[in-house]
Amino acid sequence: MKVLIVEDDQFHASYLQDALAEALPEVTEIFRARNGIEGEEEARDGGIEAVVMDLQMEQRNGIEAARSIWTERPQSRILFWSNYADEAYLRGIARIVPEDSAYGYVLKTASRERLKLALRAVLVEGQIMVDRQIHRMQKHGAAPRSGLDDSEFSVLLDLALGLQDKMIAERRGMSLRTVQNRLLSLYEKLGVVSALDDELTLNKRVRALNRALVTRTLNIETLEAAHRDFEAWLARRK
Amino acid sequence: MKVLIVEDDQFHASYLQDALAEALPEVTEIFRARNGIEGEEEARDGGIEAVVMDLQMEQRNGIEAARSIWTERPQSRILFWSNYADEAYLRGIARIVPEDSAYGYVLKTASRERLKLALRAVLVEGQIMVDRQIHRMQKHGAAPRSGLDDSEFSVLLDLALGLQDKMIAERRGMSLRTVQNRLLSLYEKLGVVSALDDELTLNKRVRALNRALVTRTLNIETLEAAHRDFEAWLARRK
DNA sequence: AGAGATGTTGCGGGTTCCCGCAATCTCTCT
DNA sequence: AGAGAGATTGCGGGAACCCGCAACATCTCT
CATH class of the missing domain: 1.10.10 (Arc Repressor Mutant, subunit A)
Incomplete structure (x- = not known):
C-alpha cells in the first residue's frame, strides 16, 4: 500500500511518517510532497489513493489539491490534518467531497493514538472520521457555527x-x-x-x-x- | 543560564529544546510556556531574561507578550521564531523593541545551523540578528514592502x-x-x-x-x- | 381553504464615502 | 528671502450604502 503525505512543515511531516509506519504496517511506500501542486503530481504519477493532506500550505492549499485529486480519482481516500478548526476549511471540504469517498479530518493537536486511529479508519478501512470538535460545527452537513446558511x-x-x-x-x-x-x-x-x-x-x-x-x-x-x-x-x- | 520557550506547537517546542541544549551548553534550565500569558508569568516569576518566542499563538500572541516582558525588563533578550515573514509581524516588533535590547527574528524554515547560530548570537552574545528574508522588507527601520508609511x-x-x-x-x-x-x-x-x-x-x-x-x-x-x-x-x- | 411565518422585491430618504478643486501651510533648497 | 514641491484642510456633489415601510410570493400547519 502506498501513501502520500502532503505537508510543508518538516517536523510535522516526519512525526506523521512515524505514526504512519507505526499504525499501518501494510504501508510499503511513503511519498512526500511539500505543497498542493507537488501533491497532485505525486498522486497522479504514483497512482496513489491514500493521502494525508495538510490544509494550510503556500502556493496551493490542501483543499484545492484535494479537489483535483478527487476529480481524477473520486475513490481516493484523503485524511485532512490541520492546525485549525476554521469553519472556512470545513465549508471548503464539504463542498468537494465526492459522493462515496472516504475522508477524515484530524486536528494536529489530537493525540498520537487518535491520529493513528484515524489513519487506519480512513486510509485502510475507508471510513469517514471527523474530529468531534470540528463536527460539532456541522449540523447535518450545513449551517456551521456562525449559523450562516x-x-x-x-x-x-x-x-x-x-x-x-x-x-x-x-x-x-x-x-x-x-x-x-x-x-x-x-x-x-x-x-x-x-x-x-x-x-x-x-x-x-x-x-x-x-x-x-x-x-x-x-x-x-x-x-x-x-x-x-x-x-x-x-x-x-x- | 535560564531560557524560556514560548511556543504552542509541541513538535516545534521539542525541536527547539533540542537545538537549544545542543547550541548552548551554558543553559541550565529550560522553561516552557504555551501562550503569551503563561509566557509573561513564567518570565516574571522565573526572573528570566532569555526568551525564544513563537509569534502566532492563541489567546495572546508573541508580540503582546514580548511587549509586556520588555516593559518589565527592557534588557530581556528575545528571539522571535515564526512561520511567517508577514510584514504585519515586523511592524509589530519594530514598534516595541526597546532602545538597546537584543532580539532576533528567525523563520521556522531556517536550517538547524542557522537557528543555533541565532540562539547563540541573541541569547548569549546579546546581538541583533534578523533573517535576511525579513530584513529585506525593512529599509532602514521603516517603510516595509508595501511602502506604507x-x-x-x-x-x-x-x-x-x-x-x-x-x-x-x-x-x-x-x-x-x-x-x-x-x-x-x-x-x-x-x-x-x-x-x-x-x-x-x-x-x-x-x-x-x-x-x-x-x-x-x-x-x-x-x-x-x-x-x-x-x-x-x-x-x-x- | 385559510392563517401565519418567512422570504423577496421596489421605493424613498438619510448617511457615509469618494474625490476634484482650490486655498493655505510647511519644508527644503538655493 | 523666495521659489517650488508636497502635505493639509474645507467645500461640494455624485454614488453607494443602510434600512424602514409596504406589497406580494411561497411554504407550512391545521
Whole structure:
C-alpha cells in the first residue's frame, strides 16, 4: 500500500511518517510532497489513493489539491490534518467531497493514538472520521457555527472580495434589495453592531469582513480562493 | 543560564529544546510556556531574561507578550521564531523593541545551523540578528514592502476595524479630509483599483482590507491586536 | 381553504464615502 | 528671502450604502 503525505512543515511531516509506519504496517511506500501542486503530481504519477493532506500550505492549499485529486480519482481516500478548526476549511471540504469517498479530518493537536486511529479508519478501512470538535460545527452537513446558511455565505464571500451590491445581485441572481437583506442578516449574525461600544457607528461592510475573519468564518486562504472563483466567473460571463 | 520557550506547537517546542541544549551548553534550565500569558508569568516569576518566542499563538500572541516582558525588563533578550515573514509581524516588533535590547527574528524554515547560530548570537552574545528574508522588507527601520508609511499604516488599521472616517480623524488627530487623503494613497498602494478587471467598480474600503490581507500587510492577529488597542483608547478617551 | 411565518422585491430618504478643486501651510533648497 | 514641491484642510456633489415601510410570493400547519 502506498501513501502520500502532503505537508510543508518538516517536523510535522516526519512525526506523521512515524505514526504512519507505526499504525499501518501494510504501508510499503511513503511519498512526500511539500505543497498542493507537488501533491497532485505525486498522486497522479504514483497512482496513489491514500493521502494525508495538510490544509494550510503556500502556493496551493490542501483543499484545492484535494479537489483535483478527487476529480481524477473520486475513490481516493484523503485524511485532512490541520492546525485549525476554521469553519472556512470545513465549508471548503464539504463542498468537494465526492459522493462515496472516504475522508477524515484530524486536528494536529489530537493525540498520537487518535491520529493513528484515524489513519487506519480512513486510509485502510475507508471510513469517514471527523474530529468531534470540528463536527460539532456541522449540523447535518450545513449551517456551521456562525449559523450562516449557504446563500448568506456566498454573499459574504462576494462582500469580502469588495463587490458592490449590484454586482453581487447579478452574480447570485438576486434582486438588489434581496442582497441587502442578506447583508442585514449577515451583520446581525456576525455581531457587527454589538461588537464594540455602542454609541459607535461603524462601517458595516468592513466590520463584517473583520468579524468573519476573527471568528474564523473566513480566513485568508478563503479570500484567495474566492478571488480565483470570481475571476473564473467573470471570464465565463463575458 | 535560564531560557524560556514560548511556543504552542509541541513538535516545534521539542525541536527547539533540542537545538537549544545542543547550541548552548551554558543553559541550565529550560522553561516552557504555551501562550503569551503563561509566557509573561513564567518570565516574571522565573526572573528570566532569555526568551525564544513563537509569534502566532492563541489567546495572546508573541508580540503582546514580548511587549509586556520588555516593559518589565527592557534588557530581556528575545528571539522571535515564526512561520511567517508577514510584514504585519515586523511592524509589530519594530514598534516595541526597546532602545538597546537584543532580539532576533528567525523563520521556522531556517536550517538547524542557522537557528543555533541565532540562539547563540541573541541569547548569549546579546546581538541583533534578523533573517535576511525579513530584513529585506525593512529599509532602514521603516517603510516595509508595501511602502506604507506609519501614518498610512495606522489609518489602515483603523479602517480594518471598521471605523468611519470621522472616528479615524478623531483618533489620529487629523482632519477628515486628511484621513480621506490617506485612504486615497492606501487604495493606490494596496492596488485596490487595478486588482481585478477594470470596468469594475468595487467597494474600496473592503477591497483595501482584502488586499492588505492577501499581501500579508495585515494578518488576522493584527486585527485582533488592533481591536484591543482601540478599546483601550476608547476607554481612555472617555 | 385559510392563517401565519418567512422570504423577496421596489421605493424613498438619510448617511457615509469618494474625490476634484482650490486655498493655505510647511519644508527644503538655493 | 523666495521659489517650488508636497502635505493639509474645507467645500461640494455624485454614488453607494443602510434600512424602514409596504406589497406580494411561497411554504407550512391545521
